[in-house]
Amino acid sequence: MKTRHIAGAMALLGLVALSAPAQSAEKSLYDRLGGYDAIAAVTWDVAGRIVADKKMGRFWAHRGQDGIKREVQLIIDFIANSAGGPLYYRGRDMKLAHIGMKIDAEDWERLMKHLGATLDKFKVPAAERKDVVAFFESTRKDIVEVK
Secondary structure (H helix, E strand, O other): OOHHHHHHHHHHHHHOOOOOHHHOOOOOHHHHOOHHHHHHHHHHHHHHHHHHOOOHHHHOOOOOHHHHHHHHHHHHHHHHHHOOOOOOOOOOOHHHHHOOOOOEHHHHHHHHHHHHHHHHHOOOOHHHHHHHHHHHHHHHHHHOOEO
């Protein structure tokens, strides 16, 4: 897999929130970012970091390998679908999916640290990195419930 596809996949995370009309004259965002394989590689990297994290691992601790794979697949589907790809997302919205998990500000900061490490690993350019962080921040209000 080429690095530019990985960088493109990371840009997807940030650009999902952009308006579709501005992108309609171009290929789909899914295609521009390298498609499924690039999106999956980036998602698995971030997920692996979160699962291994001492504090955040609690969200995955009582799931078998199949349960973790299913959750990560839902994330991949969500991102790919939002970018105009051929996958159908069957999951819940962010707020409903995270109610009761007691995600706090420290969890959020750990997520952003792991995301940053993944962006570094795949050498994502500054502009795309900015978009990725902005996208994640746009979901914060629906995910962090413990103030």
